[in-house]
Amino acid sequence: MKKMNIIQLLISLIAGLLFGAGMIISGMVNPQKVIGFLDITGNWDPSLAFVMMGALCVFTPGYHLIIKKRSNAVNGEKLPQPNTKKVDSTLISGAIIFGIGWGLSGVCPGPAVASIGGGSSMILVFVLSMLIGMFYAKQYLQGKLPVPFIGYRKNDCTI
Amino acid sequence: MENFTPWTSLFGGALLGLSATLLMLFSGKIAGISGIIGGLLSRKKQDNGWRALFLLGMIISVLIVTPFGFEIPDNNTQSLVVIAIAGLLVGFGTRLGNGCTSGHGIIGMGRFSKRSIIATIVFMASAALVVFIRNQFGVL
Numbered sequence: 001m002k003k004m005n006i007i008q009l010l011i012s013l014i015a016g017l018l019f020g021a022g023m024i025i026s027g028m029v030n031p032q033k034v035i036g037f038l039d040i041t042g043n044w045d046p047s048l049a050f051v052m053m054g055a056l057c058v059f060t061p062g063y064h065l066i067i068k069k070r071s072n073a074v075n076g077e078k079l080p081q082p083n084t085k086k087v088d089s090t091l092i093s094g095a096i097i098f099g100i101g102w103g104l105s106g107v108c109p110g111p112a113v114a115s116i117g118g119g120s121s122m123i124l125v126f127v128l129s130m131l132i133g134m135f136y137a138k139q140y141l142q143g144k145l146p147v148p149f150i151g152y153r154k155n156d157c158t159i
Numbered sequence: 160m161e162n163f164t165p166w167t168s169l170f171g172g173a174l175l176g177l178s179a180t181l182l183m184l185f186s187g188k189i190a191g192i193s194g195i196i197g198g199l200l201s202r203k204k205q206d207n208g209w210r211a212l213f214l215l216g217m218i219i220s221v222l223i224v225t226p227f228g229f230e231i232p233d234n235n236t237q238s239l240v241v242i243a244i245a246g247l248l249v250g251f252g253t254r255l256g257n258g259c260t261s262g263h264g265i266i267g268m269g270r271f272s273k274r275s276i277i278a279t280i281v282f283m284a285s286a287a288l289v290v291f292i293r294n295q296f297g298v299l
Contacts, residue, residue, distance in 0.1 A: 005208075008186040012209040016216020017223060018178035019190060019261075024224050026171020027164055030232045036162055038283075038290040047168040052264060054172025055179070059269040062180035073187030080189050082270075087277050094256025095263075095278040099285025101248030103293075104241055108260045109192040109253060110175075112246075113214055117221035118231030125239050126246040133250020134197050140255070 004075035011075075023114035026051040031106030038103055094137075101133075179266055182213070191262025192217075193253035256282070 027033045027047055036045035073079055102108050107115075107126050115123045139145040179190040188209060195210045221231060235242070253259040256278050258267060263282075267275020 020220025058176025098252030103289025
C-alpha cells in the first residue's frame with residue numbers, strides 16, 4: 001500500500017473519532033435539543049448556534065490560513081474544489097426537503113451516524129430510511145425517477 | 160433557556176471543525192457526512208476505504224467520550240413512522256442539495272461558498288418552520 005493511502009486511512013479514522021466525539025459532546029445527538037434550537041418562537045435553546053460557531057472558529061482560519069495556501073493535501077492528493085457555483089433549483093429543493101425531515105425528527109446525518117453506537121431503535125429506523133432516501137435521490141439525479149413538483153433533473157455535483 | 164449548554168456545545172463544535180480541517184489538510188477530503196455515506200452507496204468502489212474508516216471512527220467515538228460522562232441520549236418522543244418519513248426526507252434532500260449540516264454548514268460556510276450559505280439558510284428556515292407549525296397547530 002502506498003504511503004499516501006496509509007496517511008489517508010489513518011487520518012480518516014482519527015477525523016471520524018473526533019467528529020463523532022464532537023457530535024456527542026456538543027449535544028447534536030440529542031434530538032430534543034436540536035428541536036429546542038429550531039423552536040425559535042418557543043423555549044429557545046441557542047446551544048446549537050454555539051456548535052456551529054465552535055466549528056467555524058476552527059475550520060475557517062484552518063482553511064483560509066493553511067489549507068488554501070497549499071497546492072496539494074499532505075498526502076499529495078488534490079484539494080477539493082467546488083465544481084459549480086450555481087445556486088439552482090436542485091440545491092434549493094434539496095435543502096427544503098432536508099429541512100423538513102430535520103425539523104420533524106431533530107436528527108441529521110452526522111448525529112445519526114454518531115448515535116448508532118447507542119443502539120436505539122429510533123436511530124436504526126432513521127438510518128435505514130435515510131439510506132433508502134439517498135438511494136432514491138441518486139436514481140432521481142440520474143434521471144431514472146420523476147419526482148412530483150420538481151420533475152426530472154440531471155445534475156450530479158459535489159459541494 | 161434552561162437547557163442551554165454553551166461551553167460543551169462550543170467545545171464539541173471545535174472538535175467538528177478540527178476534524179474537518181485535519182481531513183482536508185492531510186488527505187484532501189471533505190468531512191460532509193451525507194456526502195461520505197452517499198459515496199459509499201455509489202457503484203464506484205475506489206476511494207471507499209477512507210469513507211468506511213471515517214464512519215467507523217464516528218460510530219466507535221462513543222467509547223472515548225463515555226468515560227468523561229457524555230452519553231447518547233435515548234429520549235425519542237416521536238412515533239417511528241414519523242422518524243422513518245423524516246429519514247427518507249433527510250436522505251433524499253441531502254443528496255439532492257449536495258450536503259447537510261456538516262458539508263454545507265461547516266465546510267461550505269467556512270469556505271465562504273455562496274451555494275452552502277444559501278443552502279444552510281434554506282434548510283434551517285425549513286426545519287424551523289416545521290417545528291413552528293407542529294408546535295402551534297399540533298399537526299404533522
